[in-house]
Amino acid sequence: xxxxxxxxxxxxxxxxxxxxxxxxxxxxxxxxxxxxxxxxxxxxxxxxxxxxxxxxxxxxxxxxxxxxxxxxxxxxxxxxxxxxxxxxxxxxxxxxxxxxxxxxxxxxxxxxxxxxxxxxxxxxxxxxxxxxxxxxxxxxxxxxxxxxxxxxxxxxxxxxxxxxxxxxxxxxxxxxxxxxxxxxxxxxxxxxxxxxxxxxxxxxxxxxxxxxxxxxxxxxxxxxxxxxxxxxxxxxxxxxxxxxxxxxxxxxxxxxxxxxxxxxxxxxxxxxxxxxxxxxxxxxxxxxxxxxxxxxxxxx
Amino acid sequence: xxxxxxxxxxxxxxxxxxxxxxxxxxxxxxxxxxxxxxxxxxxxxxxxxxxxxxxxxxxxxxxxxxxxxxxxxxxxxxxxxxxxxxxxxxxxxxxxxxxxxxxxxxxxxxxxxxxxxxxxxxxxxxxxxxxxxxxxxxxxxxxxxxxxxxxxxxxxxxxxxxxxxxxxxxxxxxxxxxxxxxxxxxxxxxxxxxxxxxxxxxxxxxxxxxxxxxxxxxxxxxxxxxxxxxxxxxxxxxxxxxxxxxxxxxxxxxxxxxxxxxxxxxxxxxxxxxxxxxxxxxxxxxxxxxxxxxxxxxxx
Numbered sequence: 001x002x003x004x005x006x007x008x009x010x011x012x013x014x015x016x017x018x019x020x021x022x023x024x025x026x027x028x029x030x031x032x033x034x035x036x037x038x039x040x041x042x043x044x045x046x047x048x049x050x051x052x053x054x055x056x057x058x059x060x061x062x063x064x065x066x067x068x069x070x071x072x073x074x075x076x077x078x079x080x081x082x083x084x085x086x087x088x089x090x091x092x093x094x095x096x097x098x099x100x101x102x103x104x105x106x107x108x109x110x111x112x113x114x115x116x117x118x119x120x121x122x123x124x125x126x127x128x129x130x131x132x133x134x135x136x137x138x139x140x141x142x143x144x145x146x147x148x149x150x151x152x153x154x155x156x157x158x159x160x161x162x163x164x165x166x167x168x169x170x171x172x173x174x175x176x177x178x179x180x181x182x183x184x185x186x187x188x189x190x191x192x193x194x195x196x197x198x199x200x201x202x203x204x205x206x207x208x209x210x211x212x213x214x215x216x217x218x219x220x221x222x223x224x225x226x227x228x229x230x231x232x233x234x235x236x237x238x239x240x241x242x243x244x245x246x247x248x249x250x251x252x253x254x255x256x257x258x259x260x261x262x263x264x265x266x267x268x269x270x271x272x273x274x275x276x277x278x279x280x281x282x283x284x285x286x287x288x289x290x291x292x293x294x295x296x297x298x299x300x
Numbered sequence: 301x302x303x304x305x306x307x308x309x310x311x312x313x314x315x316x317x318x319x320x321x322x323x324x325x326x327x328x329x330x331x332x333x334x335x336x337x338x339x340x341x342x343x344x345x346x347x348x349x350x351x352x353x354x355x356x357x358x359x360x361x362x363x364x365x366x367x368x369x370x371x372x373x374x375x376x377x378x379x380x381x382x383x384x385x386x387x388x389x390x391x392x393x394x395x396x397x398x399x400x401x402x403x404x405x406x407x408x409x410x411x412x413x414x415x416x417x418x419x420x421x422x423x424x425x426x427x428x429x430x431x432x433x434x435x436x437x438x439x440x441x442x443x444x445x446x447x448x449x450x451x452x453x454x455x456x457x458x459x460x461x462x463x464x465x466x467x468x469x470x471x472x473x474x475x476x477x478x479x480x481x482x483x484x485x486x487x488x489x490x491x492x493x494x495x496x497x498x499x500x501x502x503x504x505x506x507x508x509x510x511x512x513x514x515x516x517x518x519x520x521x522x523x524x525x526x527x528x529x530x531x532x533x534x535x536x537x538x539x540x541x542x543x544x545x546x547x548x549x550x551x552x553x554x555x556x557x558x559x560x561x562x563x564x565x566x567x568x569x570x571x572x573x574x575x576x577x578x579x580x581x582x583x584x585x586x587x588x589x590x591x592x593x594x595x596x597x598x599x600x
Contacts, residue, residue, distance in 0.1 A: 015449065134451050134453045134477070135451050135453075138445045138451050138452060138453065138476065139445065141441065141442075141445065141476075142441075142442050142445040142446055145438045145439065145441065145442040145571050145572075146442055146571065148572070149315070149572060149573045149574035149575070150572050150574045150575045151434050151435050151438050151571075151572045151575045152438060153434045153435075153438065153575075154575075172475065172476055175472070175475030175476070176438065176441075176472055176475070177434070271445050271446065271451075272445075272448070272449060272450050272451045273449045274449035274450045275449070275450045275451045275453075275454075
C-alpha cells in the first residue's frame with residue numbers, strides 16, 4: 001500500500017520510531033521528524049522540523065511515542081537533548097491530523113477530545129498486542145535465564161493469566177523443557193491451555209499450587225500475586241511481572257520475604273526495538289492508508 | 301547411592317562447587333574445602349582445611365574447579381581472597397586420591413601422571429557434555445535475544461556444527477519460531493538435523509548460504525566462520541561463538557567488517573550455576589561411588 005502525498009509527523013520516541021520512519025518513507029509518505037536534534041545521521045527521505053506551534057504545517061497523521069506522552073505533556077525522545085513538551089497550542093495547530101500513540105493517558109485523551117483530534121491507541125488493538133506478545137515472551141525468557149541459577153529445562157514455571165502474553169509465553173517455556181502450569185480465570189482460557197498440552201488451573205488455586213514453581217510469570221494487570229501467594233512460594237523463586245505498570249505483584253511483600261521480583265513492562269522496545277518498530281510500522285501503514293481512503297470518500 | 305566414609309576434598313572453584321559439596325554431604329561423604337576463606341556462611345557438614353602439603357590428610361577424591369587449573373598451577377577460587385597454587389608438593393601429598401576436573405591442561409595432566417594420581421576429566425565425558433549443552437543452549441538464546449534488535453521469532457539463524465551443543469540449540473531456536481539452518485560436515489549429523497525437521501547443509505555451503513542469517517551460532521572448535529564466510533554475512537548479523545577457547549570465528553575480521561561477534565564459552569557456570577553444579581554433582585556421586593566399589597574389590 002502506498003502512502004503517496006500523506007504528510008506524517010513523528011514526534012519524539014525511541015529506536016522503534018526509526019523503523020517506523022523508514023517504512024513510511026518506503027511507502028512514499030512525506031515524513032517529518034520533531035525532537036530529533038541528536039540524530040547521528042539524517043534519515044534518508046525525512047525532514048527535521050522545529051516543534052513550535054506556529055511552524056507546524058498541516059499533517060494527515062501525527063505519530064507519538066509508543067509509551068505515549070507524560071501527564072504534564074512531556075514527550076520523551078531518545079534523539080533529543082531533553083524531552084519536548086506538547087501543550088494546548090500544539091494540539092490546536094495539529095487540527096486536521098489523526099493522532100497515533102501506543103498508550104494514552106488522561107492528558108492526551110482529554111486534549112485530543114478537546115481539540116477535535118481523532119486518537120488511535122495502537123496497543124489497545126488486538127493485532128498489535130498479539131504481535132507485541134512475541135518480543136515480550138522472548139524478553140521474559142531472557143530475564144528468566146539471566147536471573148535464575150537453574151535452567152528453564154526441567155524447571156517448574158507458572159504463567160499467571162492466559163491472554164495474549166500468557167498464550168505466547170507458556171508454549172515457548174514448554175518448548176524449552178520447562179514444566180509449565182497455567183493459571184487463568186476464564187473457562188475458555190483454561191480449555192485453550194489444556195488443548196495446548198499445558199497443565200492449567202483456576203487462578204484461585206494459585207496459592208495452593210505455586211509451591212514448586214522456580215519462576216512465576218504474571219501477565220494479569222490486577223493484584224493476583226498477593227502476599228498470600230508469595231508466602232506459599234519457595235524462597236528461591238523468581239517473579240517476573242509482565243503486566244503493565246504497576247503490575248499484579250505485591251512487590252513490597254516479596255522484598256520483605258526475600259523473594260526476587262521484577263516488574264518488566266515495555267519488553268518489546270527493550271529486547272527487539274526493530275521488530276517492535278516493524279509491528280507498529282505495519283499497522284500504521286494500514287491505518288494511515290485507510291485514513292486516506294476515508295478522506296477520499298469524504299471528498300466525493 | 302551413599303558415599304559413607306569417603307573423604308572428598310574440594311579445592312577452589314565457583315558457585316557450582318557449592319552444589320557439589322551439598323550433594324556429597326547429602327550422600328554422607330566427608331567433605332573438606334580448601335580455598336574457601338571468604339565463604340559467607342559455613343556449608344553444613346563440610347570442614348575447611350588449610351592448603352598446605354603437610355596439612356593434607358588422605359583423600360579418596362579431590363575435586364578441582366570445572367575449568368581446571370592454570371598452566372602455572374594456580375587454582376582459582378571464587379571464595380578465596382586470591383588464587384591458591386597447586387605445586388608438586390601438593391600432588392605428592394595427595395597420593396592415593398583420584399583427581400576430578402572439568403578441563404585438564406598440560407600442567408595438570410603431566411603432574412597427575414608423574415605423581416601417579418588417576419585423573420578424570422569430566423567434560424570429556426559424553427554424558428556431562430550432553431547435559432551441559434542444555435544451559436549452553438539457554439545461554440546462547442539469552443545472548444541472542446539480548447544482543448539483537450529483532451525477535452528470534454521469524455528470524456533467520458544458522459547453527460554451525462551439529463554435535464552435542466548444536467543438536468540441543470537448533471530445535472530450541474526452531475521452537476521459538478526462528479528459521480534455523482544447520483551446517484554440519486558428517487552425513488549422520490545432516491541426517492539427524494533433517495529428521496528433526498531442520499534445514500541442513502554441508503558446512504562447505506556456509507559461505508553461499510549465510511547471507512540471510514540474522515544470528516550465527518558456531519559450535520565447531522576449528523576455524524569455520526572464516527573471513528570469507530563473514531564477508532558474505534549481512535552487516536547487522538550477530539555471531540555467537542560457543543566453541544571452547546579460542547572459538548571458530550575470525551574475530552579480527554568480524555571487527556574490521558563491523559559485524560558483532562562474541563566468544564561465549566563457559567555458559568553453564570554463568571547462566572545456570574546451580575544446574576551446572578548438579579550435573580557435575582550427580583556424575584561425581586556415581587564416579588566416586590564406583591571408585592569405592594573398585595577399592596572394595598581390590599581389598600578383597
